Amino acid sequence: DGGITQSPKYLFRKEGQNVTLSCEQNLNHDAMYWYRQDPGQGLRLIYYSQIVNDFQKGDIAEGYSVSREKKESFPLTVTSAQKNPTAFYLCASRTATGSGNTIYFGEGSWLTVV
Amino acid sequence: GNSVTQMEGPVTLSEEAFLTINCTYTATGYPSLFWYVQYPGEGLQLLLKATKADDKGSNKGFEATYRKETTSFHLEKGSVQVSDSAVYFCALSDAGGTSYGKLTFGQGTILTVHP
Numbered sequence: 001d002g003g004i005t006q007s008p009k010y011l012f013r014k015e016g017q018n019v020t021l022s023c024e025q026n027l028n029h030d031a032m033y034w035y036r037q038d039p040g041q042g043l044r045l046i047y048y049s050q051i052v053n054d055f056q057k058g059d060i061a062e063g064y065s066v067s068r069e070k071k072e073s074f075p076l077t078v079t080s081a082q083k084n085p086t087a088f089y090l091c092a093s094r095t096a097t098g099s100g101n102t103i104y105f106g107e108g109s110w111l112t113v114v
Numbered sequence: 115g116n117s118v119t120q121m122e123g124p125v126t127l128s129e130e131a132f133l134t135i136n137c138t139y140t141a142t143g144y145p146s147l148f149w150y151v152q153y154p155g156e157g158l159q160l161l162l163k164a165t166k167a168d169d170k171g172s173n174k175g176f177e178a179t180y181r182k183e184t185t186s187f188h189l190e191k192g193s194v195q196v197s198d199s200a201v202y203f204c205a206l207s208d209a210g211g212t213s214y215g216k217l218t219f220g221q222g223t224i225l226t227v228h229p
Contacts, residue, residue, distance in 0.1 A: 004157075006157075033216060033217075040222075041221060041222070042203065042219040042220055042221040042222050043158075043203070043217075043219045045216055045217075048216050058216070090157055090158065092158075092217075102148070102160050102163065103148075103160075103207070103217055104160070105150075105157035105158040105159070106157050107156055107157045108155075108156065108157045
């Protein structure tokens, strides 16, 4: 079945460590996104990418990095510079930049700092 | 910039009650509007959408009408069920300029339905 796969589902990070969250889609979508969700709050955009080898900062990019070497993959690295990384991270994708096209989401990854 | 404002929750209803969750937006141009639903510990699922003024989106008994004159997209359901308990997000997508069609979300409204 087509969809967006995020891994791992749960991840624990020690202080000072970088961690990478995986996002893979087999929907042949052009655009991919990373959102962060904090408890009781809405989603905030971290990074987004429209095409391979191109990506743009969202509203809260500091302390994060991404790459888009393949159309189907958009990994997110949470660096040690991110001071409060504990959150639920959601990857999403859509087929084109037309505003009416639906954005589809993965199941999310929980990151906890220990 | 774009913004979405949802009514504050949580909303608690009895089964078969009528549901309204208010959503208003601020955007330039002609955005598309969406309602997403999130069940505990899961990602977001599209519930319904509308891409132009006066369009009505509907799915699973939920519906919302794109009202440009009031910049609103209120979610309604005539008779809620316990299984509707979830967090509901209103969102807009503006393909204009350099926005890359990304979604701007409201803060979410928690709905709890009791038997």
